[in-house]
Amino acid sequence: MLEIKDLHVSYGAIDAVKGISLHVDEGEIVSLIGANGAGKTTTLHTITGLVPAKSGSITYDGHDLLKTHAEKIITLGMAHVPEGRHVFTRMTVQENLEMGAFSLKDQSGIGRDLEMVFEYFPRLRERRRQLAGTLSGGEQQMVAMGRALMGHPKTILMDEPSMGLSPLMVKEIFDIIVTLRDKGITVLLVEQNAKMALSIADRAYVLETGRITMEGKASDLLHDEQVRKAYLGA
Amino acid sequence: MKKTMLSAAQSYLVCALGVLAAFGVVAFLCETGLADYYIKGIMMTACIAIIMTTSLNLTIGVLGQLTLGCCGFQAIGAYVAALASKLMIANGMGLDPTTRFLITTLLGGVVACVFGILIGIPALRLHGDYLAIITLGFGEIIRVVIQNLKVAGGMGLDQGAAGQALIGIDRTANLYVVFWIMVVSVAVLFMFGRSRYGRAVKAIRDDEIAAGASGLNTTYLKVLVFAISAFFAGIAGGIFAQYIGSLNPSMAGWLNSINYVIMVVFGGMGSITGSIVSAVGLTILPELLRAFAEYRMLVYSVVLVLVMIFRPQGIFGSWEFSLPQVVNRLLLRNPKAAAQEKAASEAGSETSDESGAAVAAASAASKKEA
Amino acid sequence: MSEQTQPILKAEHLGITFGGLKAVSDFTMTINAGELIGLIGPNGAGKTTVFNLLTGVYKPTEGDFWLDGEHMNGKKTYQVVRAGIARTFQNIRLFKQLTVEENVLVAFDESFSYHLGGAIFRTPRFWRQEHEMHEKAMDLLKIFDLDGLASTQAANLPYGQQRKLEIARALATGMKLLLLDEPAAGMNPTETEDLLRCINVIRDRFGVAILLIEHDMSLVMRVCQRIQVLDYGRTIASGTPEQIANDPQVISAYLGADDHLVEGEGDDIVKSLQGAKETEAANGTNGTNGTNGGER
Amino acid sequence: MTDQLIMFVSQLFNGLKIGSVYALVALGYTMVYGIIRLINFAHGDFIMVGAYVLMLTIPAIVALGLPAWLAVVPAILVCVAVGVIVEKAAYKPVREKGNSMTALITAIAMSLLLENGAQAVFGADFQTVPTIFHLPSLAFGKLHLAGDTLLTIAIGVCIMVGLQLFVKFTRQGKAMRAVSEDKEAATLMGINVNSTIALTFAIGAGLAAVASLMYCAAYPQASPTMGAMLGLKAFVAAVLGGIGSIPGAMVGGLAIGLVESLTKAYIGTLTAGIITSAFSDAIVFAILIVVLLVKPSGIMGKNEGEKV
Amino acid sequence: GCDGGNMNYPSGASAVITGDTIVIGSVTTNSGSAAAYGEAELQGFQLAVDEINAAGGIDGKQVALESMDDKGDATEASNAFNKLAGDANVVAVAGPTISATTAAIAPLADQTQLVTISPAATSDSIETGGYLFRTCFKDSYQGEVAARFAAENLKVKKVAVLYGTGDPYSSGVGEAFAKAAEELGLEVVAKESSSSADDTEYSAQLQKIQAAGAELLYAPYYYSVAGPYIIPQARSVGFDGYVMGPDGYDGLKLTGDKSQYDGTFYTTHYSADDESNSKVQDFITNFRKKNGSDPNTFSALGYDTIYMIKQAIEEAGDNLTRAAVRDAVAGMEFEGVTGSFTMDKSGSPTKTVIVLELKDGKPTYNTTIQPK
Ligand SMILES: Nc1ncnc2c1ncn2[C@@H]1O[C@H](COP(=O)(O)OP(=O)(O)OP(=O)(O)O)[C@@H](O)[C@H]1O
Ligand SMILES: Nc1ncnc2c1ncn2[C@@H]1O[C@H](COP(=O)(O)OP(=O)(O)OP(=O)(O)O)[C@@H](O)[C@H]1O
Numbered sequence A: 001m002l003e004i005k006d007l008h009v010s011y012g013a014i015d016a017v018k019g020i021s022l023h024v025d026e027g028e029i030v031s032l033i034g035a036n037g038a039g040k041t042t043t044l045h046t047i048t049g050l051v052p053a054k055s056g057s058i059t060y061d062g063h064d065l066l067k068t069h070a071e072k073i074i075t076l077g078m079a080h081v082p083e084g085r086h087v088f089t090r091m092t093v094q095e096n097l098e099m100g101a102f103s104l105k106d107q108s109g110i111g112r113d114l115e116m117v118f119e120y121f122p123r124l125r126e127r128r129r130q131l132a133g134t135l136s137g138g139e140q141q142m143v144a145m146g147r148a149l150m151g152h153p154k155t156i157l158m159d160e161p162s163m164g165l166s167p168l169m170v171k172e173i174f175d176i177i178v179t180l181r182d183k184g185i186t187v188l189l190v191e192q193n194a195k196m197a198l199s200i201a202d203r204a205y206v207l208e209t210g211r212i213t214m215e216g217k218a219s220d221l222l223h224d225e226q227v228r229k230a231y232l233g234a
Numbered sequence B: 001m002k003k004t005m006l007s008a009a010q011s012y013l014v015c016a017l018g019v020l021a022a023f024g025v026v027a028f029l030c031e032t033g034l035a036d037y038y039i040k041g042i043m044m045t046a047c048i049a050i051i052m053t054t055s056l057n058l059t060i061g062v063l064g065q066l067t068l069g070c071c072g073f074q075a076i077g078a079y080v081a082a083l084a085s086k087l088m089i090a091n092g093m094g095l096d097p098t099t100r101f102l103i104t105t106l107l108g109g110v111v112a113c114v115f116g117i118l119i120g121i122p123a124l125r126l127h128g129d130y131l132a133i134i135t136l137g138f139g140e141i142i143r144v145v146i147q148n149l150k151v152a153g154g155m156g157l158d159q160g161a162a163g164q165a166l167i168g169i170d171r172t173a174n175l176y177v178v179f180w181i182m183v184v185s186v187a188v189l190f191m192f193g194r195s196r197y198g199r200a201v202k203a204i205r206d207d208e209i210a211a212g213a214s215g216l217n218t219t220y221l222k223v224l225v226f227a228i229s230a231f232f233a234g235i236a237g238g239i240f241a242q243y244i245g246s247l248n249p250s251m252a253g254w255l256n257s258i259n260y261v262i263m264v265v266f267g268g269m270g271s272i273t274g275s276i277v278s279a280v281g282l283t284i285l286p287e288l289l290r291a292f293a294e295y296r297m298l299v300y301s302v303v304l305v306l307v308m309i310f311r312p313q314g315i316f317g318s319w320e321f322s323l324p325q326v327v328n329r330l331l332l333r334n335p336k337a338a339a340q341e342k343a344a345s346e347a348g349s350e351t352s353d354e355s356g357a358a359v360a361a362a363s364a365a366s367k368k369e370a
Numbered sequence C: 001m002s003e004q005t006q007p008i009l010k011a012e013h014l015g016i017t018f019g020g021l022k023a024v025s026d027f028t029m030t031i032n033a034g035e036l037i038g039l040i041g042p043n044g045a046g047k048t049t050v051f052n053l054l055t056g057v058y059k060p061t062e063g064d065f066w067l068d069g070e071h072m073n074g075k076k077t078y079q080v081v082r083a084g085i086a087r088t089f090q091n092i093r094l095f096k097q098l099t100v101e102e103n104v105l106v107a108f109d110e111s112f113s114y115h116l117g118g119a120i121f122r123t124p125r126f127w128r129q130e131h132e133m134h135e136k137a138m139d140l141l142k143i144f145d146l147d148g149l150a151s152t153q154a155a156n157l158p159y160g161q162q163r164k165l166e167i168a169r170a171l172a173t174g175m176k177l178l179l180l181d182e183p184a185a186g187m188n189p190t191e192t193e194d195l196l197r198c199i200n201v202i203r204d205r206f207g208v209a210i211l212l213i214e215h216d217m218s219l220v221m222r223v224c225q226r227i228q229v230l231d232y233g234r235t236i237a238s239g240t241p242e243q244i245a246n247d248p249q250v251i252s253a254y255l256g257a258d259d260h261l262v263e264g265e266g267d268d269i270v271k272s273l274q275g276a277k278e279t280e281a282a283n284g285t286n287g288t289n290g291t292n293g294g295e296r
Numbered sequence D: 001m002t003d004q005l006i007m008f009v010s011q012l013f014n015g016l017k018i019g020s021v022y023a024l025v026a027l028g029y030t031m032v033y034g035i036i037r038l039i040n041f042a043h044g045d046f047i048m049v050g051a052y053v054l055m056l057t058i059p060a061i062v063a064l065g066l067p068a069w070l071a072v073v074p075a076i077l078v079c080v081a082v083g084v085i086v087e088k089a090a091y092k093p094v095r096e097k098g099n100s101m102t103a104l105i106t107a108i109a110m111s112l113l114l115e116n117g118a119q120a121v122f123g124a125d126f127q128t129v130p131t132i133f134h135l136p137s138l139a140f141g142k143l144h145l146a147g148d149t150l151l152t153i154a155i156g157v158c159i160m161v162g163l164q165l166f167v168k169f170t171r172q173g174k175a176m177r178a179v180s181e182d183k184e185a186a187t188l189m190g191i192n193v194n195s196t197i198a199l200t201f202a203i204g205a206g207l208a209a210v211a212s213l214m215y216c217a218a219y220p221q222a223s224p225t226m227g228a229m230l231g232l233k234a235f236v237a238a239v240l241g242g243i244g245s246i247p248g249a250m251v252g253g254l255a256i257g258l259v260e261s262l263t264k265a266y267i268g269t270l271t272a273g274i275i276t277s278a279f280s281d282a283i284v285f286a287i288l289i290v291v292l293l294v295k296p297s298g299i300m301g302k303n304e305g306e307k308v
Numbered sequence E: 001g002c003d004g005g006n007m008n009y010p011s012g013a014s015a016v017i018t019g020d021t022i023v024i025g026s027v028t029t030n031s032g033s034a035a036a037y038g039e040a041e042l043q044g045f046q047l048a049v050d051e052i053n054a055a056g057g058i059d060g061k062q063v064a065l066e067s068m069d070d071k072g073d074a075t076e077a078s079n080a081f082n083k084l085a086g087d088a089n090v091v092a093v094a095g096p097t098i099s100a101t102t103a104a105i106a107p108l109a110d111q112t113q114l115v116t117i118s119p120a121a122t123s124d125s126i127e128t129g130g131y132l133f134r135t136c137f138k139d140s141y142q143g144e145v146a147a148r149f150a151a152e153n154l155k156v157k158k159v160a161v162l163y164g165t166g167d168p169y170s171s172g173v174g175e176a177f178a179k180a181a182e183e184l185g186l187e188v189v190a191k192e193s194s195s196s197a198d199d200t201e202y203s204a205q206l207q208k209i210q211a212a213g214a215e216l217l218y219a220p221y222y223y224s225v226a227g228p229y230i231i232p233q234a235r236s237v238g239f240d241g242y243v244m245g246p247d248g249y250d251g252l253k254l255t256g257d258k259s260q261y262d263g264t265f266y267t268t269h270y271s272a273d274d275e276s277n278s279k280v281q282d283f284i285t286n287f288r289k290k291n292g293s294d295p296n297t298f299s300a301l302g303y304d305t306i307y308m309i310k311q312a313i314e315e316a317g318d319n320l321t322r323a324a325v326r327d328a329v330a331g332m333e334f335e336g337v338t339g340s341f342t343m344d345k346s347g348s349p350t351k352t353v354i355v356l357e358l359k360d361g362k363p364t365y366n367t368t369i370q371p372k
């Protein structure tokens, strides 16, 4: 479904991603873990065209993403829950969610989709008329997540979706991710919370300073000594 | 701080020698007559521009607040100095011209500073483009008020129609004196920038809320910076009045203020040496372009756009030219040691190089969220 | 030992309303010297708002608070900080273009005694103090392993070190009460361990009181002596970690019961705390790994 | 009606006339500022471009037997082209590499370029623009209200309502709002950021062309620097109303027009001659300052209070 | 010593200028909002220089014009002037354009001993008579003549003044008119002002003037303001009395209905209808040929300025020094398109003033007022 080959990305003189290759198959949850600054966010940004690649290739559903405009990539059925939430601060919660459906040709189902998001995040229903900028950090994270779901994505990239969420919310978010997978949606998940990420993922990659150092079935990595030491704090 | 071969005292000495050398060049040109009225006029204009630009840089580059009203303060300083000089002469105060020049210029600075405080206290509650527009507004108000003050027009102090030029100001500005005023101004701004005040002001620029949460009285510091900028603008105005000999209210207009803002950005925000280079450069550039006659303003604007596109951080970025550092490099004959020294000073430099600035700008742009 | 007559912080019935929304109401808390207290609660419960109230960012619409007996209502942020409350932010707020050392020096500002004249004329006092402060800053940075990065621009630090620098900067203000807003957010467990070590060092070395907001239960439950839980702006529970972990209201509003497909990060610790108290009850209700949570 | 009342009412209308021109220009500022946070100093000069196009095309259009105001069509086309070219050639590269200050200087430079370019082409002298409207004025007793005053006001209101609806309800309008808030997130919604910005510039420049039509109808001449002060006043109007807010631009423009006209008429009498009508510009700025100090985001602006 | 830094020392400019060509400098405002006037003057300078060269130059030497732009800014003007003054070949300077820049040049001209003739800087406050001269009459003189014309020829009793405070010219003439009018026994029923001399909206002030019952409005503004704004707006608030203006009305831009300009008079330097002055028709024909448009008063003044310089150079003859040229200008008798005059001691000409009246939009000769 999504395939990255020998990708290099740099910011000026800083090489952030140094030749990674990975693939995500349809209907999988693939998790990308690694320390701060390893290049996880950069990888996701490159997939959705926010950051240009230096070399390598990314193909998605037969499309060459490095040759596709960022906004076109979204219309291919990709969604990206960005790190740092990036909600539209001066729009209301509901307007934010509606923006999520921007790329859909058929706008008739928006009402139903809103209901779905409000089912997932009842808190947002209460706050639907509040400006998103005044929401608490966790509430904004819910908006970002809900907004991504509004576009009926086939594939969803999530960058630390659990950051700043209460334990209960974290569990719910992971529940949602599993549910999405069960509905046939492909998920590429970046998480600091490696333990939970690995426990729901099918496969996983470990990224260290721009290179993939380990890959395999998530359950294997979860029990790998090295991984446990470095990322699970055990 | 930087590890250098020179001690702090030695560094200051090197700088002082550099300044003396610069003065030597100016004096040589003047004494030998190599510099005629034209060249001297340009040097004088450049000195005024340096004072304006470096002090404006404190507000725009270091504090990070855009103001478009600096010429309002310059005009206040100019009119105050001019009127004071006229009063002194009219009352037969037998001061020698240089003393009178210094007193009136200082007075211009002080009055401008007072206005700076009065305007700064309310205005600095606003930020960014709102502050820009409000300072522009204050500049325009100053212009209109001067324009309608009888005392500011005509020949004498109490006659003449409002809106007239104020003429017949004793032209006592002396290039040597002005040069040293410029040096002192720049030195004061430099010392200010490299002290706890400068650090605090930069902190406010980077994050005002965090600055408050670090115990800084942000309002006080912002007004202080504004007042210092206004003071030096007033000084520049006092010099201008007694160089040019006649004043017009339109000098307070926003278009003039914008000119100085252009100089600051062109030189590199936060870089004093950048401001100096750009003040001198942009004073000379239009003169060089005189050959292009009617197209010179076209050329000027194109040059400006091109610089902004290809060197958006200005010529110097936030880098400071430092004579002691150059000396250090020369002193280190051993190339290996020199390389090490260079690496150390670059890594340790509090000013960022080109890519550093670009990174900062990019990340500032991308991380604008809540 | 901590039987002091006067608490460091006393907050009584603090409250604030944003356009009809009661973000915090009737917030009451006392913190004694050297205590480490946790403030937890669901997202949007009003925790950050409490910090904003205590640091003068917002003015409380009701209630009062005292620092060391001094009434603090209506004080400006910098006055509050000088009086002795320092904080970090949920979204990191460093002075990005300043160096690591300068970030700390800025917070030392109040300890400088030279003034404009001293700066401009470079008086001996200027040199002496700049030197002293440099030493002090380096000492402080050393605690956080940041001394080697003293002249790096703050923006270029990795995330975890930015968090630590923010704490170092807060310490430099010389406060009595330190407010930490989700310091472990975005950190992986290894980094969180390191943070935990720092917090312990701070408490031991500086003897300050700490109020900690955090969603990482493994951290909160391990370091906090007492925990206060907010929901919808109101305090729904307060007590020892053990009491909190077993409070049914806290479980349903915040910690979450076990009807989830996945288990949470802090669950081990919470569970062990719960287990210590009432093993039977916990087992009795949620014995099986139910798979019926997907509908939620 | 008494003479006093007639004077008052006609001053009111006068203020509304110039105010609605300010409002039209301010709308363009607000649109552009809203989306890229740039004070487009060249916006006033777009009006100058429009005025020259009107001056050149009206004779041809009248010769074809068409009404003179149709010249607004070529004016719009040219202004839109200029606006989009300025954006693509100068603002876009600077936006990608520089900061807000660099962008501001670029805008000032573009303004200088347009003014001096126009001077190179048309000369520095003022040129008369042919009469555009031949509207009868409405008479109520001794009170005369010029037809074009009423028309300017009507057009201003229509455009404001139209824009507001456009931004609120159309796809492109929503895209504009999203881009103005967060370009990265907007991209992730499937919005083409660059074409959205270009569209905004096109709309802004088109509005400038309409403004130049109304302006030239009232003040029929063109000169290279005509846009500078007009642009500044309109920008002040936009800020006064709350920059980024479309109704704000309208309210701000009308408010400034009214303040100008009423101070010119009454300030001398009110202050017993101490402050004369010559202070009208200063008073406009003073009011702006007072409003901003009381309500820092302008009359209709949303408070963007940063959440800590 | 500090003398080298002195910006105010006199220079000995008694050296004999011996170039193959005669260089005349010019400083005009060619960019910014006053550019139109500078451009017009420059066209006048250039026409005169071309004519002189075509006719064989001055004393057999060709004339070169070295022109500088001052952007309407005092500093730029001094730099430009200093550049010319530094060039020993420059014999004289024509310019600057506006009073604001001329005021800044005045001390420099004296100090560098370079004769400078401003075609149109009319402000009274400018010190002339040293090395600075002007081709035009002064504001006070013009305002006074206008008041006399209003009282004696138009026989009005109630007058009103409207002027722009931003501009020395507008306020200078306006104040002078008001003062003279009062001295002549006229009643000044309203004295209004605008923020600047290039506002576009004057109806508020005009309405008050109308309400005050003025029979004549004196509005000293430039042609670019009076034509499209002041006069139509005055008519639209119902004012149907006389409108009078200064030489700035020359080249008035008319808009809309021409009849609204009926009853407009202005004082100026020359009249295109003046059959008695043969120079005028030649000037207009040649100007049209060269520039394809009609000259305005500023071009005419510029044109005369160059011829004044030519006359002075010829008078100086072989002893061509800056000082000699200055002495030749002082007290010079000159006949040009803007009239015949004597340059008085104070550096301003005593000239006849011509009053034109707009009839059906066309400026037509009304009368000539002789100097007192
Ligand atoms: N806009 C940028 N400009 C310059 N360098 C950047 C930029 N964004 C990231 N980097 C650098 O690229 C490297 C990889 O960063 P990235 O954000 O992809 O890491 P990450 O794995 O997502 O880390 P985190 O866990 O902190 O989110 C880091 O060294 C970082 O400093
Ligand atoms: N300036 C404001 N204007 C309007 N509402 C606000 C403002 N600040 C906070 N709120 C609201 O108050 C509530 C509490 O916010 P706060 O940031 O304190 O939550 P929190 O407990 O820190 O949550 P989180 O754990 O997600 O950070 C939220 O619902 C938020 O939307």
Ligand SMILES: CC(C)C[C@H](N)C(=O)O
Residues within 6 Å of the ligand: E037, E038, E097, E098, E099, E100, E120, E121, E122, E123, E168, E169, E222, E298
């Ligand atoms: C060219 C003219 C507009 C100059 C004007 N008479 C002045 O003195 O300023």
Ligand SMILES: [Mg+2]
Residues within 6 Å of the ligand: A040, A041, A042, A083, A159
């Ligand atoms: Mg990341």
Ligand SMILES: [Mg+2]
Residues within 6 Å of the ligand: A136, A137, C047, C048, C049, C090
């Ligand atoms: Mg919070």
